[in-house]
């Protein structure tokens with residue numbers, strides 16, 4: 001098949017549909033403008049969760065080179081964070097400046113057409129983001145947000161260093177809190193043991209009278 005099939009033209013033929021779908025999934029090359037309105041199209045595009053996007057890979061590579069080990073797109077955590085560092089109890093989200101509304105960002109500008117639609121959409125995304133952060137932080141995770149513009153060539157190294165520093169500090173805080181809890185548990189056990197011993201000796205004293 002030399003020509004790329006169009007979605008509409010092949011919708012009635014199984015094979016054609018398969019090819020169209022394959023192009024849709026793998027290459028995203030066919031034009032959705034043929035059969036979707038602008039709004040529908042943007043909604044659909046936003047649903048295509050961008051996994052392994054380039055800026056994210058650049059950040060991951062940098063962190064790996066700095067010695068960090070991580071899990072990627074952990075489904076068990078709220079919001080499926082892009083990078084998860086259990087040792088440091090830290091998650092990292094790489095956010096597209098437009099979809100997540102990076103404030104004061106040069107890359108992010110509100111489109112001149114359908115302005116209200118876009119503003120509402122971005123606001124919804126931001127609300128969802130904040131909900132996710134709250135859930136994660138409630139479970140003791142530190143959340144780092146990296147904006148895509150911060151991963152542009154000129155800023156990449158600086159961003160990787162900043163994020164690395166933050167991860168290390170989060171790890172220290174996490175370990176200190178863990179140590180604090182361990183000490184508190186130990187203290188509690190010691191006190192309970194001492195109290196039981198006191199009660200026991202008192203009981204024996206009474207018995208011996």
Ligand SMILES: [Zn+2]
Pocket residue numbers: 097102105106107108147148149150
């Ligand atoms: Zn930005």
